[in-house]
Amino acid sequence: MNRATELLEKEKNEKDLNPIPEVEVKKLSKTFGKRKVLNKISFELEKGGFLSLFGPNGAGKTTLIKIIATLIAPTSGEIRVAGMDPTKNSAVIRAKLGLISHSPLLYLDLSAEENLQFYGTMYSVPNLNERIDELLDQVELGHRRYDLVRTYSKGMTQRLAIARALLHKPSILFLDEPHSGLDPHAVDIFESLLDNIRAEHTFIMITHNIERGLALCSKAMILYNGQIVFYQGKEELDIDMFKSIYRQRVKGDS
Amino acid sequence: MSGVKQIAAIIKKDMIAELRTKEMVVSMFLFVLLVMVAFKYAFGDSDNFSTYAGGLLWVAFLFTALLGLNRSFVHEKDEGCLEGLLLAPVDRPNIFFGKMIGNIIFISVVEIITIPIYIVLFKLSIQGSIALFAGAIILSNIGISTVGTLLSTVSINTKMRDMLLPLIFLPVILPVLAAAVVSTGGIMAGVTGEKLVNVFSAMKLLIAYDILFLLVAYALYDFVIGE
Numbered sequence A: 001m002n003r004a005t006e007l008l009e010k011e012k013n014e015k016d017l018n019p020i021p022e023v024e025v026k027k028l029s030k031t032f033g034k035r036k037v038l039n040k041i042s043f044e045l046e047k048g049g050f051l052s053l054f055g056p057n058g059a060g061k062t063t064l065i066k067i068i069a070t071l072i073a074p075t076s077g078e079i080r081v082a083g084m085d086p087t088k089n090s091a092v093i094r095a096k097l098g099l100i101s102h103s104p105l106l107y108l109d110l111s112a113e114e115n116l117q118f119y120g121t122m123y124s125v126p127n128l129n130e131r132i133d134e135l136l137d138q139v140e141l142g143h144r145r146y147d148l149v150r151t152y153s154k155g156m157t158q159r160l161a162i163a164r165a166l167l168h169k170p171s172i173l174f175l176d177e178p179h180s181g182l183d184p185h186a187v188d189i190f191e192s193l194l195d196n197i198r199a200e201h202t203f204i205m206i207t208h209n210i211e212r213g214l215a216l217c218s219k220a221m222i223l224y225n226g227q228i229v230f231y232q233g234k235e236e237l238d239i240d241m242f243k244s245i246y247r248q249r250v251k252g253d254s
Numbered sequence B: 001m002s003g004v005k006q007i008a009a010i011i012k013k014d015m016i017a018e019l020r021t022k023e024m025v026v027s028m029f030l031f032v033l034l035v036m037v038a039f040k041y042a043f044g045d046s047d048n049f050s051t052y053a054g055g056l057l058w059v060a061f062l063f064t065a066l067l068g069l070n071r072s073f074v075h076e077k078d079e080g081c082l083e084g085l086l087l088a089p090v091d092r093p094n095i096f097f098g099k100m101i102g103n104i105i106f107i108s109v110v111e112i113i114t115i116p117i118y119i120v121l122f123k124l125s126i127q128g129s130i131a132l133f134a135g136a137i138i139l140s141n142i143g144i145s146t147v148g149t150l151l152s153t154v155s156i157n158t159k160m161r162d163m164l165l166p167l168i169f170l171p172v173i174l175p176v177l178a179a180a181v182v183s184t185g186g187i188m189a190g191v192t193g194e195k196l197v198n199v200f201s202a203m204k205l206l207i208a209y210d211i212l213f214l215l216v217a218y219a220l221y222d223f224v225i226g227e
Helices: A003-017 A061-068 A090-095 A112-122 A128-138 A154-166 A184-200 A210-216 A239-251 B002-021 B023-043 B049-072 B074-087 B092-121 B130-156 B161-189 B194-225
Strands: A023-032 A035-045 A050-054 A076-081 A097-101 A172-176 A202-206 A219-224 A227-233
Touching (some): A023 A061, A035 A227, A050 A061, A050 A210, A061 A076, A061 A202, A210 A239, A219 A239, A227 A239, B002 B092, B023 B049, B049 B074, B074 B130, B092 B130, B130 B161, B161 B194
Parallel strands (some): A050 A202, A050 A219
Antiparallel strands (some): A023 A035
């Protein structure tokens, strides 16, 4: 083996051992007026990881997600998404992101198919009609595809929101309290969809549901007043410590 | 090419939603009709109505347009759709052009229905070129929609959005109002000679205004729709 091949092999092994994190945040701060919403946050999330993000209202969770999603710019600090700088590659990064929120992000006066056609065009999804058929089958809404979203139940709307978020095959999925308002059937569909796509996606989930959040995560974080007060991987997760901090910071605040 | 498809998709989505709800065009139409009836009661028998007919028509159209522009981003805000749109890899100016062209269509539809009513109601006529008259109206609508779409994007994220839009829109749109009145008023009266030159000058002003604000919107929309 010559020297160049040896170096390439070594570099490849190092990359395999230390892959570029899917989301990398360093000393990130965000200020709105005089209010510091995020204060020097740092963390990394590996490709395929699942970060469950806990914290009271106003802790900065949504702001953090909006910054990672390139919707707002940080005041200071560094951020890399899939190794790219959101301020320079925002469109490329946005194409890799999906959001399932407690708001469905759907047009109520359009049908399921029209909503997916619209978002599919926004994301330039190839073979859009086939993709729409596939997703509507997965979320069990094929029979209601021509009905206006306004006529859907909360659970059906949320299932369609899942289809919308997965339409462009994002590699990073943000879940913003995704279980909120879901009926048990919709929760089952959602969790089974999540299981199916778990391997090929990186997840960041905001939740107040400790059991589900801890069951799903590879890392758990509690944000409080714009700062990380708890951050551990699942292997070393100290559940008693987590619950004690959560009770102090979150329940004490609400 | 995908940019054109995205703009077309935004326009199509707004058209479909409006055809189903009819809330924007119908409320605009009813409003402008009521304003015309009010004008009829106030000025109906005036001998020299034709001299200020153009001015009154455009005042009515401006306030009618405001009604529509105020609603134009409400659907996007409902259920977080604006956030969904902003999360997509769409160049922000494409969102602007989609919404702006949609607004031009809505305003134009209302005008196409109400201008004949206005003419009949006040016994007016278009003595000049109909094509020139339509051109002046289209140029005015582009100006109103460009500024209106830009400023309604600013106002949608504020708590007092219904109040804010008229306050920031009306001062900026005054040059369009003046040029629209001169051009359409002159064409309706069938002016010739030096007055026809004024009509063309007003239309040139409209073209310059439209280009200026289209460029301003293109340059600033990323910032305006962002934070």
